[in-house]
Amino acid sequence: MTENIVPNATIKRLPIYYRYFQFLKDEGTKKISSGELAEGIKIDSATIRRDFSYLGALGKRGYGYDVNELVDFFKKLLNQDRRTNVALVGVGNLGNALLNYNFSRTSNVRIAAAFDIDPEIVGTVKSGVPVYDMNEIKEQLELQQIDVCILTVSSNAAQKTANMLVDAGVKGILNFTPIIVNVPNNVRVHYVDLANELQTLIYFLDHDSSLDHE
Amino acid sequence: MTENIVPNATIKRLPIYYRYFQFLKDEGTKKISSGELAEGIKIDSATIRRDFSYLGALGKRGYGYDVNELVDFFKKLLNQDRRTNVALVGVGNLGNALLNYNFSRTSNVRIAAAFDIDPEIVGTVKSGVPVYDMNEIKEQLELQQIDVCILTVSSNAAQKTANMLVDAGVKGILNFTPIIVNVPNNVRVHYVDLANELQTLIYFLDHDSSLDHE
Numbered sequence A, B: 001m002t003e004n005i006v007p008n009a010t011i012k013r014l015p016i017y018y019r020y021f022q023f024l025k026d027e028g029t030k031k032i033s034s035g036e037l038a039e040g041i042k043i044d045s046a047t048i049r050r051d052f053s054y055l056g057a058l059g060k061r062g063y064g065y066d067v068n069e070l071v072d073f074f075k076k077l078l079n080q081d082r083r084t085n086v087a088l089v090g091v092g093n094l095g096n097a098l099l100n101y102n103f104s105r106t107s108n109v110r111i112a113a114a115f116d117i118d119p120e121i122v123g124t125v126k127s128g129v130p131v132y133d134m135n136e137i138k139e140q141l142e143l144q145q146i147d148v149c150i151l152t153v154s155s156n157a158a159q160k161t162a163n164m165l166v167d168a169g170v171k172g173i174l175n176f177t178p179i180i181v182n183v184p185n186n187v188r189v190h191y192v193d194l195a196n197e198l199q200t201l202i203y204f205l206d207h208d209s210s211l212d213h214e
Helices: A008-026 A034-041 A045-055 A067-077 A093-100 A134-143 A155-167 A194-206 B008-026 B034-041 B045-055 B067-077 B093-100 B134-143 B155-167 B194-206
Strands: A084-089 A109-116 A129-133 A148-151 A172-175 A188-191 B064-066 B084-089 B109-116 B129-133 B148-151 B172-175 B188-191
Touching: A008 A034, A008 A045, A008 A067, A008 B194, A034 A045, A084 A093, A084 A134, A084 B194, A093 A109, A093 B093, A109 A134, A109 B194, A129 A134, A134 A155, A148 A155, A148 B194, A155 A172, A172 B194, A188 B194, A194 B008, A194 B084, A194 B109, A194 B148, A194 B172, A194 B188, B008 B034, B008 B045, B008 B067, B034 B045, B034 B064, B064 B067, B084 B093, B084 B134, B093 B109, B109 B134, B129 B134, B134 B155, B148 B155, B155 B172
Parallel strands: A084 A109, A084 A148, A109 A129, A148 A172, A172 A188, B084 B109, B084 B148, B109 B129, B148 B172, B172 B188
Antiparallel strands: none
């Protein structure tokens, strides 16, 4: 795999491919044509072909895709053969919903620890996940070998908390706050901005649907 | 604006631009250089220039960007001069968190109605939003002129509920379930897959950071 040229957009589709081939395997499907694949995941064939060519995967002309082969391929690519523990920081409404969200149903990711400053919930267990005091974050992340955090604090605590995460050695932050946080270059931040998602959807509905397709 | 050629990736960044210029306006900034803009929103200058050229926006060489002008420009482009009401379907943990999530703080979108099948919560008001029975969805959406829904039901109810939304005349669905739903071509579905987001972030951390940048 020639890593350096895989575009971000392709990488973002990897979990979709992985999950769909896993689904096919679970229901006993052995192979699938490229047309069926496109229809099943609602991504056009040309995009799929381009993605797969970046990855060095893996269809035979006139045969289609071998489901078991592709499950193994994407599993390895996404490191799904090992479990990844992550932490959640900020146990408010959204934080609680994410603790309850069954990430491990469709991925090998698990929230193993949560952090908050509220003495009422520090020391409790929420949806099976222990809640620690923010003061313990550096120690706990080291102990539990966690370097990815989900950030669900309030907007006004976002930057301050991000600083604490960086200080604790975190390498990746999935940021649910609408704040763009400043972190060193060696820390990667992905944004899940729920208002953005809604606005973008509404934009598409309001404008000509002849825009190129999702 | 030559609508037909604006790429999806650009459209997805519109809310980011809008929000940042709004933030600058709120703090009294009048103009900003393209370098400062790139730094502030963590998007590289070349991408910003390309995006703005698609949109027909709006910087003067050697001057930078006029903040007020750009707030107005993006506000109009995103229809932020009118409020959009949306509905939420499925008032579980995630649904409740989204009802509580202050979309209107950073956008002109508001959740105006929620729907569920649980008789215990139908008829209640959650975070200021009335919860209706699913049976009333067609009537309520018509009455309230809502054509965008947030889908936060459980996975096994996703397709069935999507069918009901289509039947009720919904044009856009923001789907938080990990299920790819089948809908007619005139209905647009955007996916927010939280496990995907985590997997993608972890993929980036595990692989060479010489991949092109977010």
